[in-house]
Amino acid sequence: MKVSVIIPVYNTAEYLPQCLDSVTAQSHSDLEIIAVDDGSTDSSAEILQRHAATDGRLRVISQPNRGVSAARNAALDAATGEYVVFVDSDDCIDRDHISLMAGLARPDNAVFTGTVRLDGGHKSTVDVPELEGLTTREAIIALRRAQYFGWVYNNIFSMEIIRREGLRFDESMRIHEDEEFKARYMRHVSSIASTGTATYLYTVRKNSAVHTQRRMESAVAAYRRLYDSLYDALPDGENRYLSARIFLQQCAAALRRRYTERVFAETMYALQCYLNSSPEKFIRDGRDRKVLRRSRIIFACHGRPYILTTLKLFHL
Numbered sequence: 681m682k683v684s685v686i687i688p689v690y691n692t693a694e695y696l697p698q699c700l701d702s703v704t705a706q707s708h709s710d711l712e713i714i715a716v717d718d719g720s721t722d723s724s725a726e727i728l729q730r731h732a733a734t735d736g737r738l739r740v741i742s743q744p745n746r747g748v749s750a751a752r753n754a755a756l757d758a759a760t761g762e763y764v765v766f767v768d769s770d771d772c773i774d775r776d777h778i779s780l781m782a783g784l785a786r787p788d789n790a791v792f793t794g795t796v797r798l799d800g801g802h803k804s805t806v807d808v809p810e811l812e813g814l815t816t817r818e819a820i821i822a823l824r825r826a827q828y829f830g831w832v833y834n835n836i837f838s839m840e841i842i843r844r845e846g847l848r849f850d851e852s853m854r855i856h857e858d859e860e861f862k863a864r865y866m867r868h869v870s871s872i873a874s875t876g877t878a879t880y881l882y883t884v885r886k887n888s889a890v891h892t893q894r895r896m897e898s899a900v901a902a903y904r905r906l907y908d909s910l911y912d913a914l915p916d917g918e919n920r921y922l923s924a925r926i927f928l929q930q931c932a933a934a935l936r937r938r939y940t941e942r943v944f945a946e947t948m949y950a951l952q953c954y955l956n957s958s959p960e961k962f963i964r965d966g967r968d969r970k971v972l973r974r975s976r977i978i979f980a981c982h983g984r985p986y987i988l989t990t991l992k993l994f995h996l
Contacts, residue, residue, distance in 0.1 A: 681782055683708060683836070684761030687715040687769050688751035693722040695770035695883070700731045702772040702881075704738070708779035713738040714755040715769075719745030724769075749849035749857045756848060762787075764839055766832045766858075774879035781836035784873040790866060791836045792823070794878030808834075808874040819872040820914055824922045825964070830859035834880050841868045854898055856906045863909040896938040900946040903930040907953070917958065924950070924957040925971055951975060 685703055689696065703713055715732075717725045717740060725742065732738040741754055752766065763785050765778055781791045795806045809826040811819045823829045841847070845868055849861050907927040911920050931947040959972050 681708075681763065681785070682710045682712060682761040683778055683782055684712045684714060684755075684759035684764045684839070685767060685778070686752055686755040686759065686764060687713070687767050688718060688748045688755070689715055689720060689724050689728065689769040690718040690745065690748070690751070691720045691722045691724060692769040693720075693724045693727055696724055696727050697731075698772055699767065699769050700727070700738070702775075703767060704731070704735050705775055706773070706778045707776050708782055711737050711778070712759065712761050714741065714758055715739070716741045716743065716751040716755050718743060718747070718751040747851060747854065749851040749853065753848045753851065756842065759839065762839055764837045764842065765835075766837075768833055768882075770885065771833065771883055772881040774881065777879035778836070780875040780877065780879060784875065785836050785838065786871070787838050787840045788869060789838070789871040789873060790869045791873045791875065792828070793834050793875040793880060795831075795834055795880045795882050796878045797882050797884060799884040805878045807878060808876070811872055811874045814872075816870060816872055817914060817916055817919075820866060821916070821918055821922070823872075824910075824919065824926075829862065830856070832858040832862060833882070835862070837865060838869075841865060844868075850905065853902045853905060855902050857902075860902075860906050860909045863906070863913040866913050896934050897940060897942050899934050900931055900943050903927055903934070903950070904946060907950070918962050921957040921959055921962045924954040925959070925968070928954040928975065929971065 687699065687703070692699075713735070715728050715738060717728055728738075728740045732740050739758070741758065743751070743754060756764070763782065765781070767773055777793065781793055784791045792808045792811075794808050797804045797806060806828070808828060809822045811822060814822060820829070842865070845864075847861065847865055849857050853860060904927075907923050910923040910926070913919065928947075928950040931943070931950040935943050935947045954975055959968070959975070963969055963972065
C-alpha cells in the first residue's frame with residue numbers, strides 16, 4: 681500500500697531536520713514524501729534539498745508563498761499514493777505512525793490516531809475517544825464532543841475519496857482550513873476507526889500574532905465557513921447543535937479580543953444559530969450547560985456595551 685506523506689514547509693529550518701528524519705524512518709516503507717517549500721526565506725529549502733539527495737522517496741516542490749492550503753493542494757495534485765498523511769514541518773511522528781493507520785485504512789473510511797502534545801517541558805497525551813462499536817454518525821458526534829475532529833495530521837485519508845470528490849483545501853481560509861477540509865471529507869466515509877494509541881508528536885509554538893482588525897474579521901469569516909461545512913457534514917440535530925455551539929464560542933472569543941462591527945454582527949448571527957439549534961435537547965455535560973446559560977445572559981443584554989461586558993465577565 682503506497683502512502684503519500686505531504687509536508688508543507690515555511691520557515692521551519694529549526695525543526696525541519698527532525699521532522700524529515702521521523703518521516704524517512706517510518707516502519708511503513710512504501711512511501712512517497714512530498715515536501716512543498718512555500719517560499720521560505722530561511723534555510724528550509726537547502727535542508728529539503730540535502731535530504732532529497734539522500735532519500736529518493738522525497739520529492740521537493742517549490743512555490744512562491746501562498747499559504748499552507750495552497751502548499752497542501754500542490755502536493756495533492758502531485759500525489760500518486762493510495763492514501764495520504766499530512767505532517768506539519770515543525771512536528772514529528774512516531775516510527776509506527778503510518779503503519780498503524782495504514783493497517784486500518786480502507787478506501788471508504790477515516791482513521792484517527794492520538795496525539796502527544798509537547799509544550800515546553802510539559803508532555804501530555806490526547807487520546808482518541810472510544811469509537812469501538814459506534815456507527816459513523818455516533819463516531820462523528822463523539823469526536824466533535826471531545827474536540828478531536830479538527831486537524832488533518834491525526835488521520836490517514838483515502839485518495840480514492842479525495843480524487844473522486846475533487847477535495848482540496850480552501851485557499852481563502854487562513855485558519856481552520858484543515859477542519860473545513862475534513863468536514864467535507866467525512867461526508868463520504870462509511871466507517872471510522874482508531875489506532876488506539878498516540879503517534880503524532882505535536883509541538884506547541886508560542887503565537888505572538890497581534891489580534892488586528894483584519895485578522896479578527898478574517899477569523900470570523902473562517903468560522904462562518906467552518907460552521908456551514910460542519911453543519912452540512914451530518915444531517916443530525918446533535919451535530920448541528922455542536923456546530924452552532926462551537927461557532928458561537930469562536931465568534932464570542934474573537935469579539936472579546938477585537939471589537940468591530942463585522943465581528944459583532946457575526947457573533948449575533950452565531951448566537952441566533954445557537955438558539956435555533958434547540959440546545960436544551962442536547963445537554964450532556966458542564967460545557968453544554970455553561971454555554972447555554974451564558975447565551976441566555978447575552979441574549980438578554982440588548983445593547984452592544986452590555987453584550988461586550990457580559991462576554992468579558994463570563995469568558996464565553
